[in-house]
Amino acid sequence: MRRKLLLGNWKMNKLASEAKEFAISSKPLVQKAKDAGIDIGVAPTYLSLQAVKENASSDMIVAAQNVHQLVSGAYTGEVSIPMLKEFGIDWVIIGHSERRTYDNETNAKCNAKIKALISNNMVPVYCVGETLVEFEGGLTKEIVGTQVRDGLKDLTAEEVKNLVVAYEPVWSIGTGKNASTEIAQDICHFIREVLRELFGEVADEIRILYGGSVKPENVKAYLSCEDVDGALVGGASLKIDSYEGLLLNIL
Numbered sequence: 001m002r003r004k005l006l007l008g009n010w011k012m013n014k015l016a017s018e019a020k021e022f023a024i025s026s027k028p029l030v031q032k033a034k035d036a037g038i039d040i041g042v043a044p045t046y047l048s049l050q051a052v053k054e055n056a057s058s059d060m061i062v063a064a065q066n067v068h069q070l071v072s073g074a075y076t077g078e079v080s081i082p083m084l085k086e087f088g089i090d091w092v093i094i095g096h097s098e099r100r101t102y103d104n105e106t107n108a109k110c111n112a113k114i115k116a117l118i119s120n121n122m123v124p125v126y127c128v129g130e131t132l133v134e135f136e137g138g139l140t141k142e143i144v145g146t147q148v149r150d151g152l153k154d155l156t157a158e159e160v161k162n163l164v165v166a167y168e169p170v171w172s173i174g175t176g177k178n179a180s181t182e183i184a185q186d187i188c189h190f191i192r193e194v195l196r197e198l199f200g201e202v203a204d205e206i207r208i209l210y211g212g213s214v215k216p217e218n219v220k221a222y223l224s225c226e227d228v229d230g231a232l233v234g235g236a237s238l239k240i241d242s243y244e245g246l247l248l249n250i251l
């Protein structure tokens with residue numbers, strides 16, 4: 001049985017003081033989620049990780065939005081796994097489309113980061129998804145299939161057990177043009193079949209999220225899809241009321 005997962009991606013939003021305020025207000029919500037057997041979390045900027053970790057319930061998943069695969073060295077502007085671990089962070093979003101678009105995050109780079117995270121017993125949330133041009137060209141499965149295969153190259157079934165995959169069509173992120181539930185189910189099912197081909201029956205344990213213009217009004221429809229185990233939510237996760245709305249609608 002896969003537990004439902006609701007993860008907010010704050011991107012480059014919120015001062016640490018605002019993140020702290022959110023974390024404090026989120027405590028009753030996290031308790032509600034726990035009581036209902038739902039995993040819930042947020043991914044703040046690096047600078048707000050500590051504020052959220054220290055002020056939210058210990059059941060709140062606190063994820064970083066990126067990490068470098070090496071432990072230390074001359075990589076200006078980067079943050080490593082031991083640096084996150086020192087703050088008790090063990091979840092990291094990898095390969096978000098904004099990082100693929102603006103920071104040249106390739107499938108190979110994602111693969112190196114995912115391997116480094118897994119070997120440190122951390123949980124990667126690996127994002128995949130096609131652009132509008134690829135979608136319109138009927139290339140979604142080809143693109144997403146390659147992202148899954150290349151991003152998870154040389155890993156074993158045992159290693160990917162705790163991995164989370166997020167299907168986020170690039171054309172639906174922050175645009176209000178969310179994919180239909182039929183598309184979300186079709187592609188999440190396709191991802192599970194690729195995972196099955198690569199890793200066997202562990203594919204049934206891996207959680208697959210949908211992301212892209214998820215709001216309190218449509219979250220339930222996505223989570224009713226058989227292969228959609230949760231949501232990765234940007235804009236609608238920023239305000240506590242809307243974050244609460246997301247949760248209340250899937251309880």
Ligand code: PGA
Nearest residue numbers: 173174212213233234235
């Ligand atoms: P959005 O972002 O919910 O604002 O569309 C989703 C994401 O980028 O993870």
